[in-house]
Amino acid sequence: MTNSGSSAKYLLEAKSLCVSIDNKNILSSLSFSVAKGEVYALLGGNGAGKSSTLKTFLGFNLPSSGKVLIDGDEVNESLDKVRRKTAYLPENATLYPHLTARENVEYFLSLAEISKSQSEIDKAFERVSLQNDARDKQLQTFSKGMRQKTAIALAILRNAPIFLLDEPTSGLDPVAIDEFNNLVRELATSGATVLMVTHDVYGACQVANRIGLLRHGELVGQFEAKQNEKIDTELVHAAFAQRQTSEV
Amino acid sequence: MVAFTKHIAREWRFMLRQRYVLILLVCAFILSSFAVFTGVSEVSSQRQTIERLKLADETDRLEAQAKYDDPGSLAYYTFHLSYSEPSNLAFAALGERDTYPWKHRIRMLALEGQIYESDAQNAELAQAGKIDFTFVIAALSPLLLILLFHDLSANERTSGRHDLLVTTAKMKIHLWGARIVVRLLAVFLCLLLPFYVAAFISDTAWSSIALVSLWCFAYFIFWTLISVYVGRKSSSAPRVASALIAIWVLFVFILPILGDLAIKQAVHSPKGGDILMVQREAVNAAWDLPVETTMDAFVAKHPKYANYKKEHEGFNWGWYYAFQQVGDQTAANLSQAYADASQRKYDFAAYVAMLSPPMLLQRKMTRLANSDAIAAFQYEKEIRSFHAELREFYYPWLFLENDFDKAVLSDLPNFNNNENQHKKQNKVDTNER
Numbered sequence: 001m002t003n004s005g006s007s008a009k010y011l012l013e014a015k016s017l018c019v020s021i022d023n024k025n026i027l028s029s030l031s032f033s034v035a036k037g038e039v040y041a042l043l044g045g046n047g048a049g050k051s052s053t054l055k056t057f058l059g060f061n062l063p064s065s066g067k068v069l070i071d072g073d074e075v076n077e078s079l080d081k082v083r084r085k086t087a088y089l090p091e092n093a094t095l096y097p098h099l100t101a102r103e104n105v106e107y108f109l110s111l112a113e114i115s116k117s118q119s120e121i122d123k124a125f126e127r128v129s130l131q132n133d134a135r136d137k138q139l140q141t142f143s144k145g146m147r148q149k150t151a152i153a154l155a156i157l158r159n160a161p162i163f164l165l166d167e168p169t170s171g172l173d174p175v176a177i178d179e180f181n182n183l184v185r186e187l188a189t190s191g192a193t194v195l196m197v198t199h200d201v202y203g204a205c206q207v208a209n210r211i212g213l214l215r216h217g218e219l220v221g222q223f224e225a226k227q228n229e230k231i232d233t234e235l236v237h238a239a240f241a242q243r244q245t246s247e248v
Numbered sequence: 249m250v251a252f253t254k255h256i257a258r259e260w261r262f263m264l265r266q267r268y269v270l271i272l273l274v275c276a277f278i279l280s281s282f283a284v285f286t287g288v289s290e291v292s293s294q295r296q297t298i299e300r301l302k303l304a305d306e307t308d309r310l311e312a313q314a315k316y317d318d319p320g321s322l323a324y325y326t327f328h329l330s331y332s333e334p335s336n337l338a339f340a341a342l343g344e345r346d347t348y349p350w351k352h353r354i355r356m357l358a359l360e361g362q363i364y365e366s367d368a369q370n371a372e373l374a375q376a377g378k379i380d381f382t383f384v385i386a387a388l389s390p391l392l393l394i395l396l397f398h399d400l401s402a403n404e405r406t407s408g409r410h411d412l413l414v415t416t417a418k419m420k421i422h423l424w425g426a427r428i429v430v431r432l433l434a435v436f437l438c439l440l441l442p443f444y445v446a447a448f449i450s451d452t453a454w455s456s457i458a459l460v461s462l463w464c465f466a467y468f469i470f471w472t473l474i475s476v477y478v479g480r481k482s483s484s485a486p487r488v489a490s491a492l493i494a495i496w497v498l499f500v501f502i503l504p505i506l507g508d509l510a511i512k513q514a515v516h517s518p519k520g521g522d523i524l525m526v527q528r529e530a531v532n533a534a535w536d537l538p539v540e541t542t543m544d545a546f547v548a549k550h551p552k553y554a555n556y557k558k559e560h561e562g563f564n565w566g567w568y569y570a571f572q573q574v575g576d577q578t579a580a581n582l583s584q585a586y587a588d589a590s591q592r593k594y595d596f597a598a599y600v601a602m603l604s605p606p607m608l609l610q611r612k613m614t615r616l617a618n619s620d621a622i623a624a625f626q627y628e629k630e631i632r633s634f635h636a637e638l639r640e641f642y643y644p645w646l647f648l649e650n651d652f653d654k655a656v657l658s659d660l661p662n663f664n665n666n667e668n669q670h671k672k673q674n675k676v677d678t679n680e681r
Binding site: 088 | 251254255258262408411412413415416419
């Protein structure tokens with residue numbers, strides 16, 4: 001069931017993945033893969049199963065059938081191992097508000113048993129453009145963008161080859177989104193594999209190599225983001241509108 | 249282990265930055281200090297009372313001995329202080345010392361009335377009990393632990409940090425394990441530190457300190473495990489807290505109250521007042537009965553005084569003390585039934601305590617501190633034994649009518665709680681040998 005890992009062609013794979021929670025099908029026969037250095041964006045409306053997909057890669061949801069693999073290892077069989085290879089960025093990037101940005105990063109690094117010098121931490125802060133004077137301020141004084149930057153700095157410092165990003169640009173201003181997208185591209189260029197779930201169609205087109213469209217837990221389409229002009233906008237809109245229709 | 253210490257150190261620093269946790273810990277320390285202070289003051293006050301009464305008792309007895317010459321008057325006018333001295337751990341567990349009397353002034357009259365005519369304190373206050381260390385640990389510390397542990401993961405879930413924490417931690421135990429250990433240790437230190445100081449001052453035995461520490465730690469672990477288990481998957485801290493408080497109410501109030509009701513239903517006991525009335529009525533009635541009736545009943549239990557001259561003119565001390573003795577004999581069955589019922593209640597309470605950890609802890613602590621019902625029964629036995637010694641001392645002068653020399657008063661039995669303890673211990677040792 002588990003292979004050597006490092007030789008896997010794809011770092012992230014979902015194979016005929018089905019997930020049910022409380023007898024309700026959340027994901028149905030979901031199959032996609034993300035290669036090393038690739039940025040893959042999962043697009044979909046509310047309730048399409050984007051975050052559930054991410055949670056399954058993180059080992060919080062158990063597949064009812066099918067497989068979910070990280071670097072060739074089945075997630076639920078080698079949870080600790082695969083989690084060490086992933087850096088997760090939650091939607092609201094809620095770190096501890098009573099700690100400073102530096103203390104938050106130090107706390108989480110210690111939890112991961114990763115030792116970093118102050119200069120390395122400062123370098124990560126510089127990379128995410130977190131100003132010098134903000135680094136020793138409590139997070140409760142930060143804007144959402146600054147909190148997001150702190151969380152990204154943490155993800156970078158973990159040196160994980162895989163990034164799982166949950167609605168990373170939600171609530172950010174356009175400048176912050178732009179900065180974030182550049183950073184994701186930069187990470188991918190340096191060899192990181194990124195799976196991001198988002199409902200920002202145009203942001204996804206900007207940053208991702210490929211885009212998957214989720215509807216009702218099913219992958220209804222996959223596109224090369226380079227050909228974003230050719231995206232079936234009707235399908236995209238249908239994927240988003242469907243939720244609203246079903247709610248009505 | 250060394251690696252885990254690193255995580256403990258991190259979580260310790262983290263805890264020190266959480267204001268609400270610090271406030272809770274300070275509250276725990278203040279509460280424990282207050283309870284220990286109350287216990288130490290109460291024990292000190294009881295010891296001072298005993299010392300004061302011992303002095304007054306001695307003076308009073310010497311005055312009576314100077315004033316009267318015949319054994320009958322001496323026995324009648326001489327009081328003897330009996331008391332149960334608090335142990336060196338009693339400050340932590342006052343136990344039944346609130347409800348059972350721990351001091352009496354005994355005369356060589358009928359005993360049952362003297363035992364059950366105790367200095368009843370304010371019954372409502374006695375029912376509420378004192379806020380001693382055992383009460384704080386058994387009843388209040390679970391609340392502190394619930395407050396500290398109910399939102400261990402629920403709070404992280406609500407704040408959206410849970411998944412990040414879990415996926416970042418190299419091992420779950422490095423996160424949750426270290427957090428639990430740190431908070432548990434902090435609560436333990438805050439609650440036990442005042443106890444250790446008082447135990448040192450009170451010269452409490454190391455073995456007792458070690459046992460109390462062990463029991464408290466086990467008790468804290470019990471509540472921590474319940475809190476963590478109930479809150480392990482929930483994302484609603486108030487819901488977890490409500491469930492835990494319901495468990496707390498069940499263990500601290502409902503089960504002990506139901507247990508008490510069940511015990512009262514199952515074990516029927518005469519009241520102390522009934523014993524007092526039966527004994528007093530027997531004594532009062534004896535004044536109007538023929539001397540033979542009383543003396544026959546007395547001699548039946550004390551055949552060595554069968555030759556006592558029954559015919560006297562007017563009042564006679566022998567007859568007077570005989571009907572006091574017969575009063576006790578009349579109430580003896582009722583008194584025995586009361587003692588048996590008390591013992592059965594205590595034994596049944598042991599089964600109820602198996603269902604209620606707070607009750608079990610209180611029971612263990614009061615037993616160790618010698619302040620439980622067993623200690624009260626023991627003290628009552630000591631009084632009975634001392635009273636029997638008094639009778640053994642005076643009866644030859646009263647019923648054999650030997651010539652009385654006041655010099656023999658130097659051999660008058662003296663109640664000494666500590667000596668009694670030593671005597672008992674020696675007896676146990678001798679028997680064991």
